[in-house]
Amino acid sequence: MTIIDAIKIAFRSIYANRLRSLLTALGMIIGVASVIALIAIGQGTQQGVKQEIMGLGSNLIFIQPGSSTDQSTGSKGGRGSSTTLVLSDVDAIMDAEIDGLYGASGQINFPAQAIGGGNNDRVDVVAVDAEYAYVRDLNMEYGSFISDNDVTRKAMNIVLGHAIADSLFPTGDPIGENVRINLGSRFGFNFRVIGVLSESGGQNVQDASVYIPIPSLMNRLRFLKNPTGGTTIQQISIKIDENVDEVVIKSELEDVLMMEHAVLEPDFIINSQNDLVSAASAVSKTLSILLGSIAGISLIVGGIGVMNIMLVSVTERTREIGIRRAVGALSKDIRLQFISEALVVTIGAGIIGVIVGLTIAIVINGRVIAGQQMITVIELWSVLVAFGVSSIVGLISGSYPAHRASMLDPIVALRSD
Numbered sequence: 001m002t003i004i005d006a007i008k009i010a011f012r013s014i015y016a017n018r019l020r021s022l023l024t025a026l027g028m029i030i031g032v033a034s035v036i037a038l039i040a041i042g043q044g045t046q047q048g049v050k051q052e053i054m055g056l057g058s059n060l061i062f063i064q065p066g067s068s069t070d071q072s073t074g075s076k077g078g079r080g081s082s083t084t085l086v087l088s089d090v091d092a093i094m095d096a097e098i099d100g101l102y103g104a105s106g107q108i109n110f111p112a113q114a115i116g117g118g119n120n121d122r123v124d125v126v127a128v129d130a131e132y133a134y135v136r137d138l139n140m141e142y143g144s145f146i147s148d149n150d151v152t153r154k155a156m157n158i159v160l161g162h163a164i165a166d167s168l169f170p171t172g173d174p175i176g177e178n179v180r181i182n183l184g185s186r187f188g189f190n191f192r193v194i195g196v197l198s199e200s201g202g203q204n205v206q207d208a209s210v211y212i213p214i215p216s217l218m219n220r221l222r223f224l225k226n227p228t229g230g231t232t233i234q235q236i237s238i239k240i241d242e243n244v245d246e247v248v249i250k251s252e253l254e255d256v257l258m259m260e261h262a263v264l265e266p267d268f269i270i271n272s273q274n275d276l277v278s279a280a281s282a283v284s285k286t287l288s289i290l291l292g293s294i295a296g297i298s299l300i301v302g303g304i305g306v307m308n309i310m311l312v313s314v315t316e317r318t319r320e321i322g323i324r325r326a327v328g329a330l331s332k333d334i335r336l337q338f339i340s341e342a343l344v345v346t347i348g349a350g351i352i353g354v355i356v357g358l359t360i361a362i363v364i365n366g367r368v369i370a371g372q373q374m375i376t377v378i379e380l381w382s383v384l385v386a387f388g389v390s391s392i393v394g395l396i397s398g399s400y401p402a403h404r405a406s407m408l409d410p411i412v413a414l415r416s417d
Contacts, residue, residue: 003336003340007340007344009337009340009341010337010340010341010343010344011344013313013341014341014344014345017313020309021345024305024306024309024345025345025346025348025349025352026302026349027298027301027302027305027306027349028299028302028303028305028306028345028346028349028350028353028390028393028394029302029349029352029353029356030298030302030353031295031296031298031299031300031301031302031353031386031390032299032349032350032352032353032354032356032357032386032387032390033353033354033356033357033360034294034295034298034357035292035295035296035299035357035382035385035386035389036353036354036357036358036360036361036378036382036383036386037295037357037360037361037376038288038291038292038294038295039288039291039292039295039379039382040357040361040376040377040378040379040382041291041361041364041374041376042284042285042287042288042289042291042292043284043288043376043377043378043379043382044365044374044375044376044377045284045287045288045375046280046281046284046285046287046288046377047375047377048373048375049277049280049281049284050277050280050281052205053273053276053277053280059239059240059241059242059273060135060136060237060238060239060240060272060273061237061238061240061246061249061250061253061270061271061272061273062235062236062237062238062270062271062272062273062276063085063089063235063236063238063253063257063268063269063270064085064234064235064236064268064269064271065084065085065234065267065268065269066084066267066268066269084261084267084268085106085232085233085234085235085236085268086231086232086233087106087129087214087231087233088231088260089106089233089236089257089260089261090104090105090106090129090233090236092256092257092260093236093238093253093256093257096252096256098249098252098253098256099244100240100241100243100244100249101238101239101240101241101249102135102239102240102241103131103134103135103238103239104131104135104236104237104238104239105128105129105131105132105134105135105136105236105237105238106128106129106214106233106235106236106237107126107127107128107132107214107233107234107235107236107237108126108127108214108217108232108233108234109124109125109126109127109234109235110124110125110127110183111123111124111125112124112125112181112182112183113181113182114164114168114179114180114181114182114210115168115179115180115181115182116168116169116174116177116178116179116180116193117168117169117170117172117174117177119167119168119169119170120168121164121167121168123161123164123181123208123209123210124205124208124209124210125181125183125209125210125212126209126210126211126212127211127212127213127214127216127217127218128146128211128212128213128214129146129151129213129214130145130146130147130148130150130151130213132145132146132211132237133145133146134239135237135238135239136206136237136239138197138206139197139198140195140196140197140198141162141196141197141198141199142173142174142175142195142196143159143175143193143194143195143196144194144195145159145195145211146159146194146211146212146213150194150213151213151214151215152215154213154215154216155213155216156189156190156191156192156212156216157191157192157193157194157212157213157216158179158181158191158192158193158194158210158211158212159193159194159195159196159197159210159211159212160174160179160193160195160196160197160210161196161197161206161207161208161209161210161211162196162197162198162199162200162207163199163207163208164207164208164209164210165196174193174196175193175194175195175196176192176193177192177193178190178191178192178193179191179192179193179210181210181212189216189217191212191216214231214233218231238253246272246274250270250272253270254266254270292382296389299386299389299390299393300393302349302390302393303346303393303394303396303397304397306342306345306346306393306394306397306398307397307398307400307401310338310341310342310397310398310401310402311400311401311404313338313341313401314338314401314404314405317405318408321334321405321408322408324337325408331406331407332406334402334405334406334408335402335403335405335406336402337402337405338398338401338402338405338406339395339398339399339402341398342394342395342397342398342399342401342402343391343394343395343398345394346390346391346393346394346395346397346398347390347391347394349390349394350386350387350390350391350394351387353386353387353390354383354386354387357383357386358378358383361376361378362376362378364376
């Protein structure tokens with residue numbers, strides 16, 4: 001018996017048992033589709049996080065409070081859990097005149113409710129200085145960003161992210177309009193719109209943020225005051241030359257701030273964009289592997305289903321096997337016949353699974369699900385792996401039933417009802 005003959009017989013057998021064959025293939029279809037779709041989601045998440053981090057600006061280093069050791073307990077504060085950074089640290093960094101350092105800007109973030117134009121929306125309030133737009137590469141669509149004069153005068157001016165401007169003022173130019181920022185139920189302040197940022201696109205947080213001068217609120221909110229009397233900030237963003245050694249810059253920044261804070265161990269954390277991308281990529285890769293592994297289990301389950309059905313098929317077709325052996329079919333012919341049937345089912349299921357998985361990945365790409373915009377990235381290797389594994393599982397699953405069928409005694413098989 002040739003392979004072509006075995007495949008023809010396999011198709012006839014599958015057609016004769018269409019429903020059972022479909023149910024057998026269903027597990028493999030779901031498994032292959034799951035592997036492709038979940039890996040696409042995992043890869044998309046990785047790319048989305050990377051784009052969001054790189055969308056913060058270019059050639060950036062971030063300094064945040066944290067890792068301060070409590071002398072009484074020996075414990076360390078997590079990132080952002082302490083109040084070790086103050087606004088004067090920004091001046092100390094700039095006064096150090098570090099080679100390759102172009103600018104530094106401090107910031108404070110608050111979740112708040114913005115009300116304007118008869119509408120309201122949840123926003124991230126970012127209190128900044130005048131250098132922030134330069135350091136973070138912000139572009140204006142309308143008006144201007146916060147200036148040195150705004151900071152000096154403690155002006156109640158505000159710059160809107162593109163999405164917030166569209167939400168509050170969908171039909172008109174917001175420049176000169178009033179926006180009220182409510183920080184919980186106790187604090188509320190009125191600001192005048194002086195600018196709107198250009199749309200950044202993707203999932204960049206700047207579209208959903210509003211920007212105000214740091215001094216506009218620091219005298220009104222006591223919790224912004226550090227125990228030493230300085231203004232507590234949550235992050236310092238630093239713009240550096242793309243050709244400088246990040247390690248050297250970070251070392252010099254550490255020396256400056258440790259001297260400024262008069263400490264022997266850093267009470268702050270320094271990370272570059274590349275550090276953040278590497279950390280996020282490691283987490284996303286782990287997520288992709290986990291999702292792919294979970295989906296891969298369904299392939300194994302599908303393979304067990306194929307083996308089970310093939311064993312049932314061998315039992316049901318015992319007499320047929322006996323007749324084939326009686327008319328001259330060899331053991332290897334019977335083995336080839338049943339392996340061919342298993343492969344036809346699993347390869348067909350693999351092809352359908354690939355189509356379903358790709359369709360799912362394409363359909364959900366860019367859609368908002370549970371408040372989160374989905375990004376999917378289809379990788380050729382994930383398609384090849386899913387299809388290849390399904391075929392191998394099919395071959396393995398069909399081997400034992402095929403071997404069992406080939407070992408049947410022709411005389412005993414012919415006596416079977």
